[in-house]
Amino acid sequence: MAGLSDLGRYSEPALYVLISLAEGPKHGYAMQDDIGALTGTRPGPGTLYGAVRRLEEHGYIEALPEQDRRKPYRLTDTGRAALTAELRRIEHLAGTGLRRLAVA
Known part of the structure; x- marks a missing residue:
């Protein structure tokens, strides 16, 4: 699995979208x-929908049928795995950093 690092400088907004969708489907607003x-x-529409487009292209999220002229999205199994891996990576990085601060 590739992971969010494939999104380069766009990985932070994508991470936020995945975290948001982790509790269930949501539309853009x-x-x-x-x-x-x-x-x-609050991210602007360009930032949000740019991240949504890239996440859809990678198969991390998928669009659901429109509801009241709003297009909801949900996390895919691939997206859930990528989010889990990224959050564990961040957790490890933060833990290492905090341990090093405690020693310094």
Whole structure:
């Protein structure tokens, strides 16, 4: 599996989208609100839908049928595995950094 690192500089917005969708399907506006609550900064539509497009291309998320003129998305099994791997990588990195700070 490739992982989010394939998205290069676009990996952070993609990570936020995956985290948002981890609790269930959402449409774009709901993802913007959720990401804003998580990070303190609500992504603009260009950033959000650019990440959504790339995630769809990689098979990490998929669109669901429209509901009231809104297009919801959900996490795929591949996306769930990629998110899990990325969060574990970040957890390891943060743990190492914190241990090193404690020694310094």
